Amino acid sequence: MSGLDKAPVGWHKPSHSRSSSTASSRHSRQNIKDWEILEDVQMEMCAGGDSLQDMALPGICEGYLMKKRKWPLNGWHKRYFVLDKGILKYAKTQHDISKGKLHGSLDVSLAVMSINKKSKRIDLDAGDNLYHMMAKSYDLFYIWVTKLSAHRMYKKSEAVHMHNGFLQALSHGGNVLPSVANLMQRNGGVPDSSSAYYESSASTLNEAAPPVAELPTASRGVNSKVSAWLHQSQDEYCIQELNRCQTDLAELNRLVQKLQSLDGSQPFNNGELQRIISMQNLTLEKPKKKSNKMWGHSRTLSRVEALGMLSSNHLSASHLGASVPSIPDYVYSQISPPNATSPEGKKITQDICAVSQKVHTSLKSVHEALVLERQRIREAWSGPDLRQATPQQLATLCTALSELEMQSRLTKVHSLSLTSDSSDESFCTIRAEQPPGFPCSRRSSSRHSSRRAPSVADSSAEYFDASDNILCETSSEASDESGLSGDTTSNSEPEEGHATATLKYRASISSSPNMPSAVPTDTGRRTTLPAPGPDNSHIGLMTILYNNIGKDLSRVSMPIPLNEPVSLLQRLCEELEYSDLLDTASRTEDPYQRMVYIAAFAISGYATARFRNRYKPFNPILGETFECVREDRGFRYISEQVCHHPPISACHADSENFSFWQDQRWKNKFWGKSLEIMPTGMVNITLPKFNDHYEWNKVVTCIHNVLSQQRYLEHYGEVIIRNLKSAVCTCKITFVKSRYWGSDSNMNEVQGTVLDQAGNVVHRFGGLWHEGIFCDTLPTPQCIWKPNPQPKDHFTYYGFSSFAMEMNELTPELKPLLPTTDTRLRPDQRMLEEGRVDEADKLKDDIENKQRDRRKAMSKKGEEHIPRFFRKTLDAAGREVWLSNGTYWKIRENPGFMHTENLDLW
Numbered sequence: 001m002s003g004l005d006k007a008p009v010g011w012h013k014p015s016h017s018r019s020s021s022t023a024s025s026r027h028s029r030q031n032i033k034d035w036e037i038l039e040d041v042q043m044e045m046c047a048g049g050d051s052l053q054d055m056a057l058p059g060i061c062e063g064y065l066m067k068k069r070k071w072p073l074n075g076w077h078k079r080y081f082v083l084d085k086g087i088l089k090y091a092k093t094q095h096d097i098s099k100g101k102l103h104g105s106l107d108v109s110l111a112v113m114s115i116n117k118k119s120k121r122i123d124l125d126a127g128d129n130l131y132h133m134m135a136k137s138y139d140l141f142y143i144w145v146t147k148l149s150a151h152r153m154y155k156k157s158e159a160v161h162m163h164n165g166f167l168q169a170l171s172h173g174g175n176v177l178p179s180v181a182n183l184m185q186r187n188g189g190v191p192d193s194s195s196a197y198y199e200s201s202a203s204t205l206n207e208a209a210p211p212v213a214e215l216p217t218a219s220r221g222v223n224s225k226v227s228a229w230l231h232q233s234q235d236e237y238c239i240q241e242l243n244r245c246q247t248d249l250a251e252l253n254r255l256v257q258k259l260q261s262l263d264g265s266q267p268f269n270n271g272e273l274q275r276i277i278s279m280q281n282l283t284l285e286k287p288k289k290k291s292n293k294m295w296g297h298s299r300t301l302s303r304v305e306a307l308g309m310l311s312s313n314h315l316s317a318s319h320l321g322a323s324v325p326s327i328p329d330y331v332y333s334q335i336s337p338p339n340a341t342s343p344e345g346k347k348i349t350q351d352i353c354a355v356s357q358k359v360h361t362s363l364k365s366v367h368e369a370l371v372l373e374r375q376r377i378r379e380a381w382s383g384p385d386l387r388q389a390t391p392q393q394l395a396t397l398c399t400a401l402s403e404l405e406m407q408s409r410l411t412k413v414h415s416l417s418l419t420s421d422s423s424d425e426s427f428c429t430i431r432a433e434q435p436p437g438f439p440c441s442r443r444s445s446s447r448h449s450s451r452r453a454p455s456v457a458d459s460s461a462e463y464f465d466a467s468d469n470i471l472c473e474t475s476s477e478a479s480d481e482s483g484l485s486g487d488t489t490s491n492s493e494p495e496e497g498h499a500t501a502t503l504k505y506r507a508s509i510s511s512s513p514n515m516p517s518a519v520p521t522d523t524g525r526r527t528t529l530p531a532p533g534p535d536n537s538h539i540g541l542m543t544i545l546y547n548n549i550g551k552d553l554s555r556v557s558m559p560i561p562l563n564e565p566v567s568l569l570q571r572l573c574e575e576l577e578y579s580d581l582l583d584t585a586s587r588t589e590d591p592y593q594r595m596v597y598i599a600a601f602a603i604s605g606y607a608t609a610r611f612r613n614r615y616k617p618f619n620p621i622l623g624e625t626f627e628c629v630r631e632d633r634g635f636r637y638i639s640e641q642v643c644h645h646p647p648i649s650a651c652h653a654d655s656e657n658f659s660f661w662q663d664q665r666w667k668n669k670f671w672g673k674s675l676e677i678m679p680t681g682m683v684n685i686t687l688p689k690f691n692d693h694y695e696w697n698k699v700v701t702c703i704h705n706v707l708s709q710q711r712y713l714e715h716y717g718e719v720i721i722r723n724l725k726s727a728v729c730t731c732k733i734t735f736v737k738s739r740y741w742g743s744d745s746n747m748n749e750v751q752g753t754v755l756d757q758a759g760n761v762v763h764r765f766g767g768l769w770h771e772g773i774f775c776d777t778l779p780t781p782q783c784i785w786k787p788n789p790q791p792k793d794h795f796t797y798y799g800f801s802s803f804a805m806e807m808n809e810l811t812p813e814l815k816p817l818l819p820t821t822d823t824r825l826r827p828d829q830r831m832l833e834e835g836r837v838d839e840a841d842k843l844k845d846d847i848e849n850k851q852r853d854r855r856k857a858m859s860k861k862g863e864e865h866i867p868r869f870f871r872k873t874l875d876a877a878g879r880e881v882w883l884s885n886g887t888y889w890k891i892r893e894n895p896g897f898m899h900t901e902n903l904d905l906w
């Protein structure tokens with residue numbers, strides 16, 4: 001029997017998504033609520049079993065779908081998709097597919113799949129790849145979802161088989177690679193991405209430690225412990241119980257059908273339908289006149305035919321929208337409304353109740369077993385056994401195991417993130433300060449809770465708590481409703497021919513000499529950090545994310561080895577690394593050329609992100625400040641953490657040639673594997689010499705594969721630079737979303753144009769945000785910016801640039817001049833910098849608690865924190881902005897911060 005007809009797709013909807021909402025936030029919540037995560041119910045059931053053989057390969061599915069455009073940012077275009085053996089590939093037309101002119105492909109089993117029935121949308125997030133698709137009709141939507149689910153299940157069960165072989169090999173102490181290779185062979189030997197996934201796990205294992213067979217005795221001891229552990233664990237029991245549950249569900253299905261047939265309704269059920277859809281090869285387009293037998297499909301289902309096959313009951317929007325959490329549609333649609341009046345019907349109804357009871361009991365005991373298992377893991381984690389194992393082995397083991405768990409867990413995290421509220425209002429829900437009795441008041445020591453696994457008893461409360469502000473994307477979701485407007489997550493795809501232009505720019509940049517830096521290189525500042533960054537590859541981010549779902553990642557308190565010894569206030573200052581571009585701009589008479597330099601500056605701020613994906617900056621404490629005086633660069637900079645909920649960092653820099661300011665807050669969107677950070681504030685530059693005031697937005701930064709060590713950063717979207725004082729020219733910069741299927745040569749591509757008032761292109765420039773920008777329309781075509789070379793040991797030192805290394809330096813001359821709130825005086829960050837990781841960890845706890853206590857005390861007194869050096873006001877466009885109040889440097893000079901009252905933050 002095929003796995004699919006046992007239990008079809010689970011249309012999962014977490015129950016808390018139905019929590020009541022306030023009028024102001026209902027709109028956004030409504031939209032988010034329309035999204036559901038597709039869980040592969042069947043997958044979990046066959047996880048330990050041997051059902052791969054039972055699982056027939058689902059049929060091919062092909063046809064047109066709308067795909068969100070990568071370029072321009074808005075709208076959709078029609079693309080031809082083919083789903084075969086778990087791989088979804090697409091091209092412009094059917095013809096292109098047949099000629100192998102692919103636009104992209106993705107392994108559907110590695111993606112988190114979310115659907116929106118209302119707008120007929122299907123999103124697949126595979127970490128590297130993010131597809132937003134939309135079907136043209138409900139029937140096509142239904143068919144695609146069914147097909148995708150079937151292929152995912154098939155592919156995943158294939159992967160589970162390999163995983164079991166892998167674990168077996170591990171527990172038998174043998175070298176895993178041959179067994180994985182065998183398994184791959186068994187699966188047809190096609191080196192597809194799922195085997196690549198295992199290969200990568202295996203090679204991580206090999207890189208990190210010698211092959212298990214060659215390990216010294218102590219290590220073999222650890223392996224036998226692993227083996228014993230696996231034997232002791234409850235998974236056998238769970239599998240049995242789940243199998244039983246499955247049988248009961250089949251019985252339930254049978255009874256329901258019987259009940260239905262009593263009523264003489266429903267010609268055939270959803271399960272059957274899904275099985276049919278899954279197994280057939282389907283071409284969802286009307287066959288062309290000269291129908292080609294390219295795919296050798298056994299059957300073609302025209303749209304009309306498909307419609308006829310799916311009764312209106314299956315397809316009506318209301319039905320699609322009415323599924324209930326964790327009850328498969330087909331059961332739900334048939335149970336409801338209960339309609340058994342005859343004695344026989346009553347008997348069946350009673351049986352249904354009894355079987356349901358059994359299912360419930362089974363699930364309950366599985367749940368209990370899992371609680372026990374978690375307890376065991378937790379104890380073991382802090383127990384002596386694991387402490388004796390070498391960190392390397394632990395890291396290896398953790399990577400291997402956690403990667404395998406990732407898929408199912410991600411689905412859950414994703415489901416929560418998609419269904420949570422994102423209104424600003426709830427963003428302001430303060431957890432730690434909640435009155436006692438509120439579910440989240442338990443978090444008073446959230447630092448600890450962030451490091452422990454959530455217990456079942458409190459997990460729902462945690463989720464509830466966290467769900468309040470998981471997705472801060474009200475605006476983009478709201479615009480999404482039409483299903484047609486673009487949101488910030490759209491891919492940015494270049495126009496035809498642009499890739500070639502970038503290749504040319506790239507060649508020109510690499511042949512240009514390194515920029516003769518306008519800044520003297522011997523700054524007299526430190527050139528390295530006191531201690532290397534700690535290894536944090538063994539820290540499981542999953543648990544942390546679980547406990548902090550919904551919080552802005554940049555603000556989540558994490559174990560100190562995940563931090564880099566700079567704060568966000570300092571990170572914003574890093575955007576001034578290439579301030580010489582502003583100096584050049586202020587010397588450039590021609591307004592169009594001037595704009596090119598401003599644009600290069602806007603791009604240059606992103607370069608540092610290239611090497612900075614292993615650690616996160618410190619979250620500034622409310623009231624924390626940071627100053628940076630750079631005589632060599634001719635500017636001085638101040639910043640302050642001005643707001644805690646939402647967290648806002650404001651900064652301002654002045655020089656003879658320019659002023660720079662911005663206040664930044666971020667919204668997050670978690671797609672399951674990648675996390676998008678959407679900054680909302682504007683960046684401002686004034687050039688007094690020309691009375692220019694430039695203003696621009698920031699693009700989206702995406703942390704791909706955020707939970708794994710393959711994490712990398714990408715920026716994409718469009719930046720528009722306007723001069724608020726003159727309409728002579730504007731500038732448009734596109735950070736192109738990369739096309740993963742080609743070579744990675746277009747990774748980090750940037751293109752820009754300077755336009756005159758009439759919209760004509762005056763200048764054109766491009767390149768890569770991590771390699772440089774070339775402008776070929778200047779009187780002498782030239783490379784206008786290149787990032788400074790990284791210090792050679794930068795990998796050891798958090799990936800810092802030289803400028804970043806200088807950021808937290810504290811000299812004896814500077815110390816007495818700083819307010820006590822300056823980041824340089826923050827002791828935990830300093831300790832981390834010095835490599836005193838454990839002490840830093842403890843101190844960070846204390847400092848965060850102190851901040852919480854201070855906030856509590858203030859709110860008790862009804863007081864509000866008032867920033868010291870910035871004031872809130874509205875800009876010309878009516879946006880709330882934070883501007884310097886001009887007091888910092890005055891106080892510093894006279895009477896000096898030493899003689900003023902400063903906040904006591906740590």
Ligand SMILES: CC(C)CCC[C@@H](C)[C@H]1CC[C@H]2[C@@H]3CC=C4C[C@@H](O)CC[C@]4(C)[C@H]3CC[C@]12C
Nearest residue numbers: 553554562612613614615616617679698701703
């Ligand atoms: C879990 C941890 C270890 C993963 C690492 C997270 C890192 C990569 C995240 C956390 C906070 C993020 C930063 C938050 C805000 C901004 C400002 C924006 O204008 C550019 C990107 C930038 C600078 C982000 C870069 C990526 C970042 C540093």
